[in-house]
Amino acid sequence: MQYDDNATRRTVLAAAGGAAVAASAAARAQQPRAKGPLVWLDMDQQALDDAYDQIVYAPNREQVAKRRIANSEQARAAIGAPARVAYGATEIEKLDIYRTSRANAPVNIFVHGGAWRANRAADYACLAEPFVRAGGHFVILDFTNVDDAGGSLFPMVEQVRRAVGWVYKNAKSFGGDPGRLYLSSHSSGSHIGGCVVTHDWPKEGLPLDILKGATLGSGMYDLKPVRLSKRSKYVKFTDEMEEALSAQRHIDKLNTPLILAHGTYETPEFQRQTRDFHAAVKAAGKPVELIVGEGYNHFEMLETLANPYGLLGRAVLAQMRLGTTA
Numbered sequence: 001m002q003y004d005d006n007a008t009r010r011t012v013l014a015a016a017g018g019a020a021v022a023a024s025a026a027a028r029a030q031q032p033r034a035k036g037p038l039v040w041l042d043m044d045q046q047a048l049d050d051a052y053d054q055i056v057y058a059p060n061r062e063q064v065a066k067r068r069i070a071n072s073e074q075a076r077a078a079i080g081a082p083a084r085v086a087y088g089a090t091e092i093e094k095l096d097i098y099r100t101s102r103a104n105a106p107v108n109i110f111v112h113g114g115a116w117r118a119n120r121a122a123d124y125a126c127l128a129e130p131f132v133r134a135g136g137h138f139v140i141l142d143f144t145n146v147d148d149a150g151g152s153l154f155p156m157v158e159q160v161r162r163a164v165g166w167v168y169k170n171a172k173s174f175g176g177d178p179g180r181l182y183l184s185s186h187s188s189g190s191h192i193g194g195c196v197v198t199h200d201w202p203k204e205g206l207p208l209d210i211l212k213g214a215t216l217g218s219g220m221y222d223l224k225p226v227r228l229s230k231r232s233k234y235v236k237f238t239d240e241m242e243e244a245l246s247a248q249r250h251i252d253k254l255n256t257p258l259i260l261a262h263g264t265y266e267t268p269e270f271q272r273q274t275r276d277f278h279a280a281v282k283a284a285g286k287p288v289e290l291i292v293g294e295g296y297n298h299f300e301m302l303e304t305l306a307n308p309y310g311l312l313g314r315a316v317l318a319q320m321r322l323g324t325t326a
Helices: 005-027 044-053 060-078 123-135 154-174 188-197 225-228 239-244 249-254 266-284 298-305 309-318
Strands: 037-039 083-086 096-099 105-111 137-141 176-186 214-217 259-265 289-291
Touching: 037 044, 037 123, 037 225, 044 105, 044 225, 044 249, 044 266, 060 123, 083 249, 096 123, 096 154, 096 188, 096 225, 096 309, 105 123, 105 188, 123 137, 123 298, 123 309, 154 176, 154 259, 176 188, 176 298, 176 309, 188 214, 214 298, 214 309, 259 266, 259 298, 259 309, 266 289, 298 309
Parallel strands: 105 137, 105 176, 176 214, 214 259, 259 289
Antiparallel strands: 083 096, 096 137
């Protein structure tokens, strides 16, 4: 077989050029400029918009996403395809169950991110492999997106809560222990996760401590600054939505031990949101741990959950009282 060295070189240069353009755009966005009127804390509108736009601070987003999808294909080949089960009435209300061989095993439920607008459960299979091999079931949720929900976050939160309830009621059907449910999440999925752990579960006839632990990574826990940012162009925020779906305002309903995490290369707002939520939960006297990923950006933090020796993988396995091998 012959190789076209010039074609190979052009491909490499094109890829490098694309990465350089993205990095250059991010660098330009963070260069000193004349500041406009303050909108939130010490931020003007541009700074606040940038603080809720991951590409500004993580220009390798697409590269990491492609890696995650490729790794997920490999994970399915290694541990098998999941059981695909409906938890609600609409077509999107389904979940993927990756089963371990251990009987009566703990269950981790994962809520993906994507700015409330993107991604599917199949794209996150790579997260399941270390948990399945360590003796835990891993359940990945699909749910509607904010665009299909007409700009409302309520349907997303309601579906994820319904999915958690379904897993509790049906865990035994796939060899899971309903008394050992855990939740993990990332990005906008952690916003939803915050709404799950502060939900009034007894109103639905379910246990107050339905979740024995949760790890919320790189999330948002108060919607006020998000409402002021450019995300309001596609999320139709209301006073009711801001109040009801800001987990930090409902800590009185929190009955789940938390691990909260962010990377040092995340946007300033995603770091602050996590720090402030941690401080508020701690001040309320409820169990919470803060993990700071040194040198990780928003998307790289999630990759550590797919590694049993990674920052989040190690933490969640320990939270579930699992080792690194089944």
